[in-house]
Amino acid sequence: MKSRRNFLQKLTLSAVSLPLIPRFETNSLFATGKDVKRDTVLRVAIMGLGSYGTRVAEAMQDSKKAKLVGVISGTPSKITTWQSKYNIPAKNCYNYENFDAIKDNPDIDAVYIITPNSLHHPQTLRVAAAGKHVICEKPMALNAREGREMVAACKKAGVKLLVGYRMHFEANTLEVIQMREAGAFGDIKFFQGLSGFKIGDPTQWRLNKELAGGGAMMDIGIYSVNGARYMVGKEPIWVTAQETKTDPVKFKEGVDETILFQFGFPEGIVASCLSTYSMGNLDRFFLNGTQGFAEMQPSTGYGPIKGKTHKGPLDNPHITHQTVQMDRMAEIILEGKSAKVPVDGEEGLKDLIIIDTIYKAVASGKKEPINLG
Structure with a gap:
């Protein structure tokens, strides 16, 4: 545990600085933005391959609008396992030190950050600097100061910042x-x-x-x-x-x-x-x-x-929350839709x-x- 803690702390410090309806339809609560091709799929890399990252990955197998295409992890054995299980090409696999290189990978649209809370802020800044959309688990950061910096960085980079509020789609x-x-x-x-x-x-x-x-x-x-x-x-x-x-x-x-x-x-x-x-x-x-x-x-x-x-x-x-979440977030990022309850x-x-x-x-x-x- 001590070595893991030191490793994660090192990463943190080294980061780039209405009438009722009888049956409820979640799609009815989205406003349509610009017309886009309906077969557009959000290509996602998951950062942090722990228990919740695994839950999201499994749920995405049933997603119609989001696809798992990459992984970012500090554990090589996990990367190897996920490569095999989810058919992820080696060129879409990164560790915590080199994932800034996703900037040059056109196969990845967004990174879902599912790491300890203290890493959300530095990792979001790095993903935004790489020009990729960010989905970050909650809480978004350790405090409001970090949160403001994350919002500003994503706006400056012209990318979306969404937070994993799955209940907003339930x-x-x-x-x-x-x-x-x-x-x-x-x-x-x-x-x-x-x-x-x-x-x-x-x-x-x-x-x-x-x-x-x-x-x-x-x-x-x-x-x-x-x-x-x-x-x-x-x-x-x-x-x-x-x-x-x-x-x-x-x-x-x-x-x-x-x-x-x-x-x-x-x-x-x-x-x-x-x-x-x-x-x-x-x-x-x-x-x-x-x-x-x-x-x-x-x-x-x-x-x-x-x-x-x-x-x-x-x-x-009941539909698996993370499946619905990823479909709806894909619509927000790629189709310009907005959620009934914001997730930005x-x-x-x-x-x-x-x-x-x-x-x-x-x-x-x-x-x-x-x-x-």
Whole structure:
């Protein structure tokens, strides 16, 4: 673990500096941009061949508009395995030191960065400098300062920056959003988001502040942060937060175990959320309005997402989230479409600003204003 940590830290430092519908269709929530050939496919290289990178790769096998064509990894054996399994040519395989050479590879359109949080910022800058579109896992960076630099770098390079918000394309989630917009819940009053699980291996990078940037908040807590925003349909204007730590050996200084946080929104709407690495049986969203409610559990897992509203069950068919995500992101990048709930760098930056403010509220013990401007 120590050698891996040193290697990753070295990489970081060396980087280039409406009416309700009976059946929900995610395609209906996209606005068509310029006319393009419908057989256009987004050619993607995955950076980071761990467990989630594998999940994305498998899901892409069923994608109609995105194709896995390249890999970037610091582990040669993984590259060899993926080459064979996914029929990836050697010329599309890179390591963390030489992947800047993708600039000269016309076979790759975009790079999906699925590495530890601390690497997102430097790797995004390098991919953008190489002229390739960036898809980055969440959280987009360690803090808002890094996020702003990533957004600016991609704009300067003329490439797209998207964030892996797979729930923004999930059918039951989008149905609740459409119901809220259509007024089915009346005036929204309250949201509850519970995000957490019992984390295992104490030596993993998610419990290393230098690699993760924090603890549960930077991993699972972001789902309640982001979920509060898209479920309520407004941006929070203040936050209070309290941290609880029961195991200071496993959760060292700067690595949060459990944070309870409360948002205030315009019009008196409030939210109560939990981010934790020490409790299971959570993953629950609850939205309450003057005329109805929506309840989802599980609300952000890999699926199927289950839930109900005051009108009945949410029963849209489950499709692998990452398959839908990659198809829709291909449409955004290649066809100029836009998502109902944004997945761009600006959206990722808002979550980072909010998380920064949550940590500030934990430290101050005060109600802290959230400035997304």
